[in-house]
Amino acid sequence: VSDSLVKIPDQWLPLEGDFFAKDAYVLARELLGCHLLVKKDDVWIGGPICETEAYTQDDPASHSYRGESLRNRSMFQEAGTIYVYLIYGMHFCLNFSSGAFGRGDAVLIRAMEPLFGASVMNRGSSAKRAKICSGPGRLCAALGIDRSFDGQKVGESALSVWRDPERHPPIRVFNGPRIGISKGLDRHWRFGIPGHPSLSRP
């Protein structure tokens, strides 16, 4: 608990719904360097986001491509709605709905630096400290994010995102093809901070 965040620094700004109300591939880039925090036992655990991906309704790789369903409903809600789904039967993935209400756009959070509370994070394995939140499934496991977060709003639940003027915007950002998909490979909507030790992959 000693490495958890007890008080949010005064200079940090909470990100509200309007920050998320933009094109997903713009939001994906702008979320880099922002702190993702989850409240656990009266303190915050989390750290700065270092890798994201964008998905849109007209994108064949997106869950929303074939319209709204019971699972992807949160993608179509107002910007800043949390979308969590189960993948491969065992891992959860965290997304934030973006764009206008009714549009199935979202940003997948792929990796984060475990800056606060690494010692109390659920770690699925004996991964190196810098890597315990590297990958969408591992990130959710570490922070205890599951389907119960789905449909909630950023900042109105145990989960919040903050802009830290000292880390945001990052100096450099890379982008390239998204990971683990077979369609929409021409859209280079994976974004990350170059050389960051907590990337899911180089």
Add this chain to the structure above:
DNA sequence: GAAAAGATCTTCT
């Protein structure tokens, strides 16, 4: 080290 396999469940064909 890299590659392959196994775990496990929802969605769509």
Add this chain to the structure above:
DNA sequence: GAAGATCTTTTCC
């Protein structure tokens, strides 16, 4: 019945 926005462990250079 197959594929999927994944990760861990095992197996093989």
